[in-house]
Amino acid sequence: MPKIVDHQKYRNELLSRSFEFLADKGYSTVTMRDLAKHLGVSTGTLYHYFPKKEAIFEELVDFQADQDLLLAAGLSQAGTLEQRIERLMKLMASEQDYLLKQAILWLEFARQKGFENLPLSAAATRSCKRYQDFLSQYLQIDDSVLASFVAVYLSGLTIEMPLGNIEIALKKHSLLLASLIRSSQSPSQTRQTRNKK
Amino acid sequence: MPKIVDHQKYRNELLSRSFEFLADKGYSTVTMRDLAKHLGVSTGTLYHYFPKKEAIFEELVDFQADQDLLLAAGLSQAGTLEQRIERLMKLMASEQDYLLKQAILWLEFARQKGFENLPLSAAATRSCKRYQDFLSQYLQIDDSVLASFVAVYLSGLTIEMPLGNIEIALKKHSLLLASLIRSSQSPSQTRQTRNKK
Amino acid sequence: MPKIVDHQKYRNELLSRSFEFLADKGYSTVTMRDLAKHLGVSTGTLYHYFPKKEAIFEELVDFQADQDLLLAAGLSQAGTLEQRIERLMKLMASEQDYLLKQAILWLEFARQKGFENLPLSAAATRSCKRYQDFLSQYLQIDDSVLASFVAVYLSGLTIEMPLGNIEIALKKHSLLLASLIRSSQSPSQTRQTRNKK
């Protein structure tokens, strides 16, 4: 293995490759030996880059928020509100396993940290903010209450889709959500939006 | 009467007392020694009733569904839709820590079983059904799509309330949800429903 | 291995058998695995009785003080002061390896605890007191300064004898020490002591 290494770069690479593995198997299930083997390095090397198992975990939480937004950023802005909502939901559906694992990783982290110390990290809070900002902008919601409602619904979707205990008709749900947003926007603004189209 | 009855009885008692403890601390965090101490028995005795740690876990998942519905059953049916929704949300808010822990226990279980084998158990599926039935009846929703939408939203609420990353105005959310339900019930049907009472 | 065990008794037995081993090899050199193997138990069992390696160490320090006094208690009170001193020194000479190891164990402990937190334990302080009391009584010294002087000298002897860098003529040293004690006792008292014989 080469000695000329950009420490940060390699660190990020390890992180990125850890993410998939940890999200897949679960933080507490994966041992540092497992992870090292998966990454193709020795445990010593792993610890050279991350002083504690927890350190990987913490950085992962930040890392995954970026991943999410990258995914979301790929969504086309075109079409009606209904179409954009459906597009978003379909993306979530196609990534449902990934998203659930991510959510669980998040919850495992929260548990480990102790729920008393919420919020977990500045980065986590920031990520959530960014996520909500994306939503508001993508769905053109300026009412914060409405935005938070949608966020809560999507959060539920992340959990319930893969577990499969609730039968979810994505298209119909997206129509419901759209109608809620439409009717809740202040009339004047709604009119403007409509006029634009 | 044979001793088997006592055996089952004691087993159930241990189970019931394990539930709170495990939900509180987390399945993987609690050691069998911890649990035994909490129950006031020896590890040997614990193993006498439950051959494996996993066995306790599995039975617990079924057990907790019952607990949930017991909680919900205590809600008064009186008042407007808005009031009933708010009442439900307030109950969830007051139990938010408990509910999150329960959700995590559930997810820990799902992870351990492997997400491929979903649904986890007949009992779990049945519980979810019962939960949705309760919702439909309590909120007088006859449209299954609407019911599932509400269920997804409440699922999200369970997660997001205690984590605190989204600022949730319970009252306003309940109004939003109520208006959605109101406007989605087909006018004729809504009228009929109202007239019937 | 039997299950009817007096926990404290067995604990003490393990402790006593650990002492020799640890004093011999050195606290930091001996691993818990080594120690467990030496004691003929599993590491799990060792930890069943002692929650941390440090716990063994701490109790050992107390344990060894008792051992010392047991040794000293065997000394005959007969004879002149010179004879008693020589007898004491000879005992120390015959046990010199043991005493050095013990001293090192002590110092290792002090180092580990950090020298800032001296004295290390109530038990340690008590042991030193008992040791000095024994000296005062055995050599009939009532002056505390004189007693502490003798104690310091003997402490040096413990270190220097086995290291062998200083050539020590035990008999001559004991005469020196005796003459010092004799001439330092207050005249009246000295006379009494002499008259008694």
Add this chain to the structure above:
Amino acid sequence: MPKIVDHQKYRNELLSRSFEFLADKGYSTVTMRDLAKHLGVSTGTLYHYFPKKEAIFEELVDFQADQDLLLAAGLSQAGTLEQRIERLMKLMASEQDYLLKQAILWLEFARQKGFENLPLSAAATRSCKRYQDFLSQYLQIDDSVLASFVAVYLSGLTIEMPLGNIEIALKKHSLLLASLIRSSQSPSQTRQTRNKK
């Protein structure tokens, strides 16, 4: 001039700067990484100059003897025997932490080498000799038994002062020691010695 000179020079500088650090923290406590960081070099460089951790240790033991004598050499020869003894003890008291750490370093070394192979090194033996010579000269003791007695006492002082388990009245101890020396020098010899000067 060949590079070998620079190599040796740098090596000695590293050694001298290691001394304080190791004596302070303890040989076994300090890792090579710690030491390298303290010295401001990489571990690779450290290993370039010292093939093994033990190598540093061995050379250090010799190094510290020189340090000690340097300290002692600074003492004024003026005054009575009592004054000189007290001066020496006060110096030891002011350096007690340093001296204890040094002693422990020594003992750690002895332990590691195995007590069977005593004396540890020619250099160590030589240092002790020099130390005793200094004592004899400084306190004007020509009797070797008396000198070794004083050496043993001071050795004990090194240990017991910082541990603080024995209450040591330095001034009174120095008077005791002086009176012992005075009375042990044969009268005629003592007179002669005085006259000579």
Add this chain to the structure above:
DNA sequence: AATGAATGAGAATTCATTCAT
């Protein structure tokens, strides 16, 4: 000569589970 990334054996400690009593 100098660097610091890489190694992997080994340390302390934990814990589900077994089993003699």
Add this chain to the structure above:
DNA sequence: AATGAATGAATTCTCATTCAT
């Protein structure tokens, strides 16, 4: 049925040492 002592593999983390650059 009940106990809790005993087990040992597995876990996280450390550290002297090597080696490619």
